[in-house]
Amino acid sequence: MATPRGCCASPPSAVPILALLAQSLTAARNREFRFLWLANTLNSFARWFEIAVLSWLVLDLTGSPWEVAVVGFWRYVPLLPIGPVGGFLADRVDRRRLASLTQLASAGIVLAVAVLLLDGQITLWHLVVSSVCLGLLVAVDFPCRRALVPDIVARREMVNATALESASDTLSRILGPLLGGAFIVLLGVGGCYVVLALAYAAAGLAVLGLSPVPPTRQTSVRRGLESLLESVRYTRRRPDISVALSAALLANFLAFPCLQLMPVFARDNLQLDAARYGTLGASIGLGALVSSLAMAAQAQRWRPEPTYLVGNALMGLGLVPFALTTSYAVAVLSLSVVGFGLGLYASLYATVILLRAEVELRGRLMGLLVVAVGIWPVGVLVLGALTQSLGAPLALSASAVVFLLALAALAARYRTFYQP
Numbered sequence: 001m002a003t004p005r006g007c008c009a010s011p012p013s014a015v016p017i018l019a020l021l022a023q024s025l026t027a028a029r030n031r032e033f034r035f036l037w038l039a040n041t042l043n044s045f046a047r048w049f050e051i052a053v054l055s056w057l058v059l060d061l062t063g064s065p066w067e068v069a070v071v072g073f074w075r076y077v078p079l080l081p082i083g084p085v086g087g088f089l090a091d092r093v094d095r096r097r098l099a100s101l102t103q104l105a106s107a108g109i110v111l112a113v114a115v116l117l118l119d120g121q122i123t124l125w126h127l128v129v130s131s132v133c134l135g136l137l138v139a140v141d142f143p144c145r146r147a148l149v150p151d152i153v154a155r156r157e158m159v160n161a162t163a164l165e166s167a168s169d170t171l172s173r174i175l176g177p178l179l180g181g182a183f184i185v186l187l188g189v190g191g192c193y194v195v196l197a198l199a200y201a202a203a204g205l206a207v208l209g210l211s212p213v214p215p216t217r218q219t220s221v222r223r224g225l226e227s228l229l230e231s232v233r234y235t236r237r238r239p240d241i242s243v244a245l246s247a248a249l250l251a252n253f254l255a256f257p258c259l260q261l262m263p264v265f266a267r268d269n270l271q272l273d274a275a276r277y278g279t280l281g282a283s284i285g286l287g288a289l290v291s292s293l294a295m296a297a298q299a300q301r302w303r304p305e306p307t308y309l310v311g312n313a314l315m316g317l318g319l320v321p322f323a324l325t326t327s328y329a330v331a332v333l334s335l336s337v338v339g340f341g342l343g344l345y346a347s348l349y350a351t352v353i354l355l356r357a358e359v360e361l362r363g364r365l366m367g368l369l370v371v372a373v374g375i376w377p378v379g380v381l382v383l384g385a386l387t388q389s390l391g392a393p394l395a396l397s398a399s400a401v402v403f404l405l406a407l408a409a410l411a412a413r414y415r416t417f418y419q420p
Helices: 014-024 031-062 065-076 079-092 095-118 124-152 155-207 224-237 239-269 274-297 304-324 328-348 359-374 376-390 392-413
Strands: none
Touching (some): 031 065, 031 095, 031 124, 065 124, 079 359, 095 124, 155 274, 239 304, 239 359, 239 392, 274 328, 304 392
């Protein structure tokens, strides 16, 4: 007896959805990428979880928002001087081992903070020292983990792989603070730091699931400072890589610091309570999640270079109306646009460099990217000073407009970056 037609077939509408899902997870078919993806997801969760818990802890200890900003500054400022050194190490040692060691060392540092908290001995200087130490480890760890992606993923799957990582980072951006707040209530701050130590330790162990990655062979560059200078000279000879790094620096100096002013706008411009203030951050996360998943699904159709610049531009375009509005609906819509651009940026800011870089220079170029990212705390201080003198709406909108103008000038000068 013949089987009735369509008896066991999937509904027609499910077929494209399943195909799209399979296409979105192309890189995840690679066993080693799954281990790296897990490690990076745990690291992202730990980072956003820590930001929420640390900010609460500093405010609880000091009662000073300024001290919260100062500790945050020390957490990220090591990226500026140490980033190139981390990139140099990523090219000179087994990247798998280095990435694992940095995660396990981070676990040890936060576990020490947990012990001090549970013993009632914690002070502000303990948090400053631990923040600097964690910042130093990030400066070494970031270029190493970024350079691992092309070591284990085929070139055609690079954009898909980084888009998947961006999507998981976006989820961590949402879940980290939410769980941080919940765990502060359930476990106390000391218990939160124990959870944080477990997350870092699990990330370090997950990296060990990768095959050993031997140091890249180098025949034309010298050791130490000369090797670092070679990466700078290489960047100057490569306008395509130079524009990618410059766009990242502009975003971290002019665009991302604007997000630090969200509490000010929520209170003074939009008159929001704490619950509705939280929806502003969720709007950014939702927009970023949508664009990250779109990148993962359509990685073979979207050229990374122009998409990267579009993502940067969308962040600036969304920030201008957010800075000037007093409407909650307009603010949510504007921040969703910012988030969509952020998702494209996060998916591609390292990829556009790794796709074009020589293999033996990937680690050091990621070190230069760390410097671009590390300019963020300086941008926060500059924007804070402008806010004091000009007011938050004018300072933020001016920063966003300057970002857009600088980005347009960059795109006009280096047209070959985004042209076929």
